[in-house]
Amino acid sequence: MLTLFTNRYQAFQPSQGVPVRITLGAPRFKLPYSLTHAVRELAPRRDYFSKPLAEFTAAYRADLDAFGxxxxxxxxxxxxxxxxxxxxxxxxxxxxSDPAQWCHRSIFAAWWKDVTGDEVRELGPRADRYEQTTLL
Incomplete structure (x- = not known):
């Protein structure tokens, strides 16, 4: 069984599960937890990182499709x-927390739901449907 969540480095709490880095670079600030796992293949590539949302999404989803x-x-x-x-x-x-902000972790979550049927819940400020009992 595998249960996936997303969050930002600064908001993660060890009680939420195992932290996994999905960015090219590691945080340059001190974390109050150990970050020992990374899946760099889930990080967006530099060649489309600064593209508009539609282009970024298409390129990132194509990368995810390629890995499968x-x-x-x-x-x-x-x-x-x-x-x-x-x-x-x-x-x-x-x-x-800003509704206008977007991020690759949200795009990954949508892609994962599309291809596997499994939901990836955000634990940060957009966790409006998240229930505390889910973590148990």
Missing amino acids: AAWIAERLTAISKGQGDHRLVLLCFEDL
Whole structure:
């Protein structure tokens, strides 16, 4: 069993699950938790990073399609099994408290739902449907 969530580095709490970096670069600020896992393939590439949302989304989803859900699930499951926790929290930098802000973790969540049928819940400010009992 694998349960995926998303959040930002600054808002993550260890009680949420296992933190997993999905950015090219690691945070340059001190974190109050250990960040030992990264899946760099889930980070957007530099060549489209600054593109408008529609172009960015198309390019990023194409990258995800190229890796495929089975390969991504295998990578994430290996982390989950190694940590003995089915809850992985995919982390990046963006603060989604501004409704106009968008981020690749949200695009990943939508893609994952489209290809696997499994929901990836945001634990940050847009967690309007999130229920605390989900973490247990």
